[in-house]
Amino acid sequence: MNDLQRMVSTLWREGLRLCLLDLLWRLHGANDFMLVDLVAPYGFKATRGNxxxxxxxxxxxxxxxxxxxxxxxxxHPTERGCEVAAGLLVVHGIRRPEPRD
Structure with missing residues (x-):
């Protein structure tokens, strides 16, 4: 894997992590099977393994x-996970959310 592929992979994973936290925060939980379909409209073609x-x-x-x-x-999201999804807490390896209106 070259540097560009590594960077794209890292950005994809950081974005997927934020998407998962945001969905879990808004839904108050979910299961891995549902999450495969729920992340797709946000541009993430992910497997259950992903x-x-x-x-x-x-x-x-x-x-x-x-x-x-x-x-x-x-x-189930934790309080910490909800804080990350809301942009109140920054965690290395998770994309920061865009400001909300």
Whole structure:
């Protein structure tokens, strides 16, 4: 992977993480299966594997809580995750949200 591909991959993942947090904040939670479809209108063509990898990153940072129910992962935003989604807290590895009207 060259430098440009690495940069695009990093930007994609940072944007997907913000999108996930924003959706979880507004929905008060979701599951990994739903999130695949929910991120698509925002330009993210993600697999469940992509979603789960980024949810793991968010869980490790204390921004979501994951409940594994068989093959399904139920995701709950934490207060920290909601603060990041609202732009009140900046976390390395997550794109900052645009100002809201």
């Amino acid at each position: 979603i789960r990898a980024e949810l793991s990153f968010l869980e490790n940072g204390g921004m979501v809580r994951l409940d594994h129910l068989g093959d399904l992962v139920v995701v």
